[in-house]
Amino acid sequence: xxxxxxxxxxxxxxxxxxxxxxxxxxxxxxxxxxxxxxxxxxxxxxxxxxxxxxxxxxxxxxxxxxxxxxxxxxxxxxxxxxxxxxxxxxxxxxxxxxxxxxxxxxxxxxxxxxxxxxxxxxxxxxxxxxxxxxxxxxxxxxxxxxxxxxxxxxxxxxxxxxxxxxxxxxxxxxxxxxxxxxxxxxxxxxxxxxxxxxxxxxxxxxxxxxxxxxxxxxxxxxxxxxxxxxxxxxxxxxxxxxxxxxxxxxxxxxxxxxxxxxxxxxxxxxxxxxxxxxxxxxxxxxxxxxxxxxxxxxxxxxxxxxxxxxxxxxxxxxxxxxxxxxxxxxxxxxxxxxxxxxxxxxxxxxxxxxxxxxxxxxxxxxxxxxxxxxxxxxxxxxxxxxxxxxxxxxxxxxxxxxxxxxx
Ligand SMILES: Nc1nc2c(c(=O)[nH]1)N[C@H]1C(S)=C(S)[C@@H](COP(=O)(O)O)O[C@H]1N2
Ligand SMILES: [Mo]
Numbered sequence: 001x002x003x004x005x006x007x008x009x010x011x012x013x014x015x016x017x018x019x020x021x022x023x024x025x026x027x028x029x030x031x032x033x034x035x036x037x038x039x040x041x042x043x044x045x046x047x048x049x050x051x052x053x054x055x056x057x058x059x060x061x062x063x064x065x066x067x068x069x070x071x072x073x074x075x076x077x078x079x080x081x082x083x084x085x086x087x088x089x090x091x092x093x094x095x096x097x098x099x100x101x102x103x104x105x106x107x108x109x110x111x112x113x114x115x116x117x118x119x120x121x122x123x124x125x126x127x128x129x130x131x132x133x134x135x136x137x138x139x140x141x142x143x144x145x146x147x148x149x150x151x152x153x154x155x156x157x158x159x160x161x162x163x164x165x166x167x168x169x170x171x172x173x174x175x176x177x178x179x180x181x182x183x184x185x186x187x188x189x190x191x192x193x194x195x196x197x198x199x200x201x202x203x204x205x206x207x208x209x210x211x212x213x214x215x216x217x218x219x220x221x222x223x224x225x226x227x228x229x230x231x232x233x234x235x236x237x238x239x240x241x242x243x244x245x246x247x248x249x250x251x252x253x254x255x256x257x258x259x260x261x262x263x264x265x266x267x268x269x270x271x272x273x274x275x276x277x278x279x280x281x282x283x284x285x286x287x288x289x290x291x292x293x294x295x296x297x298x299x300x301x302x303x304x305x306x307x308x309x310x311x312x313x314x315x316x317x318x319x320x321x322x323x324x325x326x327x328x329x330x331x332x333x334x335x336x337x338x339x340x341x342x343x344x345x346x347x348x349x350x351x352x353x354x355x356x357x358x359x360x361x362x363x364x365x366x367x368x369x370x371x372x373x374x375x376x377x378x379x380x381x382x383x384x385x386x387x388x389x390x391x392x393x394x395x396x397x398x399x400x401x402x403x404x405x406x407x
Contacts, residue, residue, distance in 0.1 A: 001025075013078060020068045020075075024100075024233040025143075031103075032136055034058040041244075043045070047245040052397040062107045065253050069100055088323050092142060099135040102127060113372075117406055118289045125293030126383035141189040145182060153181055221273055222252040227353045229283035232300045236352050239296035241288070243359040246393065247328040250379055252363055257327070259364060263385035266314025276335045276364070277349070279304050284344055285368035289405050290377070291394075301367045304381070307341045315385060323390040324366050325382040325405060333392035335368070337385070339402075344369045372403040 005011070005019040036055050037043050043051065084091045109116055109124035116124075144150055254273045261269040271279075281302050288296040310322070314336070320341040325332045333343070346367040348356065356362030361378025368375040374394040395401050 009358060017075065017079065020072050024065070024068040027061055027068065028139060029064060030061050031058060034061065036130060049397060059111045062104065065100070066104055069097065071106070090235070094140065099131050099138070104137065106131065113291050113293065114400065114406055116403070118287070118295045121293040121297045136138070137189050137344040143184060144185040144189065150181070150185065170318045217251050217358065219251060219363050221257065221355065221363045222254055223277070223373070224279050224355055225349055227302060227350055228281050229302050231353045232283055233298040237296050237299045239294070241296055241360055242290070242294055243327065245378070247330045249359055250328045251325065251358065252379070259361060259381055261309060261313045261383045264316035264319040264387060265385055266316070268311050273363070281349065284346060286344060286367065287371070290375055290398065291372040291374060291403070300352050301346055301348040302350035303346045303364070303367070305343060306345040306347055307343060309347060309383070310341070310385070318387045319385040321386045321389050323384040323386055324377040324380055325384070326377050327379040327381040331377060331393045332390065333377050334390035335371070335375065339371070342370065372405060374399060375403050
């Protein structure tokens with residue numbers, strides 16, 4: 001990297017291109033690092049608050065990374081004659097430009113989830129993911145094969161090959177050193193990428209997450225609830241949950257689980273598992289949208305409508321907000337009383353006819369179909385009526401209080 005380029009004026013054309021190339025490389029590196037931190041589950045749970053400014057950093061660097069592309073495009077016609085002579089440079093340029101443009105467009109869409117429908121953001125997320133997992137390995141490969149170190153290796157091998165008599169080369173059963181080196185570079189890139197790629201592909205394969213589920217600990221609730229309703233979709237839910245938690249995943253049993261309704265109500269309520277299962281449940285079919293772009297469609301949730309629970313507790317006239325707390329001891333969210341009384345807000349016990357899995361927020365989670373899933377508190381244990389607004393976990397970290405899904 002030639003840092004001086006950044007401080008020089010009146011550069012020749014070739015140097016200007018080089019400077020653009022350097023800027024692009026630095027920005028891509030920063031975006032890869034911040035982007036990988038954003039998708040890393042362990043980072044999400046260890047440094048949840050940091051994740052928010054990393055997100056803004058990623059968005060801002062992403063916006064700045066439009067600049068090199070923007071400055072390059074007018075230079076393209078002048079660059080073209082040189083490019084015509086170098087096929088590998090041409091292929092590289094077209095590939096990198098398309099990947100960058102795809103990343104920039106999908107990235108801009110993902111930065112404004114409230115402005116688009118969930119179908120658009122989930123496609124933008126898929127495209128952003130695919131372009132990342134093609135882009136990062138390619139850029140690693142590109143950096144290896146274009147590095148001075150690698151070029152020196154090639155140069156040495158060239159002189160060796162040239163010295164060899166033709167006869168020997170023809171009968172040589174092994175590939176030439178140049179080809180071998182390129183394959184080796186490709187191989188190293190592949191090994192680095194497969195580790196990263198694997199995690200991403202796994203998030204799309206339900207069977208894989210099933211394996212990890214049987215390995216992980218489970219809630220121990222007795223008895224298991226019998227479904228009171230049929231699953232409302234023919235094929236079950238479509239899509240896969242990406243399990244998120246900002247804490248360790250808590251484990252529950254009949255001993256440590258309870259649900260209470262407190263605050264501005266006439267009679268405070270407290271349910272143990274058996275008492276909670278004795279309540280009459282309804283079922284609803286709804287879609288589940290995370291604000292980061294992924295969705296699960298046609299989920300059948302069975303549980304108790306929040307409105308029924310609140311009505312039986314008796315809502316004080318001073319109550320304006322409902323606060324929901326998780327049994328993880330950290331996560332809270334809130335809805336206005338009006339939002340909370342909507343008929344699709346549910347305290348759910350079953351998903352597609354089965355007890356909600358521990359990682360999925362079971363035994364009991366809040367379901368908020370008109371709102372982004374950060375309102376859908378997992379491991380729900382406390383519902384509180386308040387006369388003042390409560391700022392929940394992600395709202396405190398910059399997300400919108402209403403979290404309305406744009407449908
Ligand atoms: N207790 C708790 N509830 C939570 C979260 C969390 O980290 N902890 N994450 C929220 C977010 S941002 C999303 S997208 C969904 C994810 O639900 P899932 O983990 O079942 O896929 O849970 C929501 N509820
Ligand atoms: Mo989310």
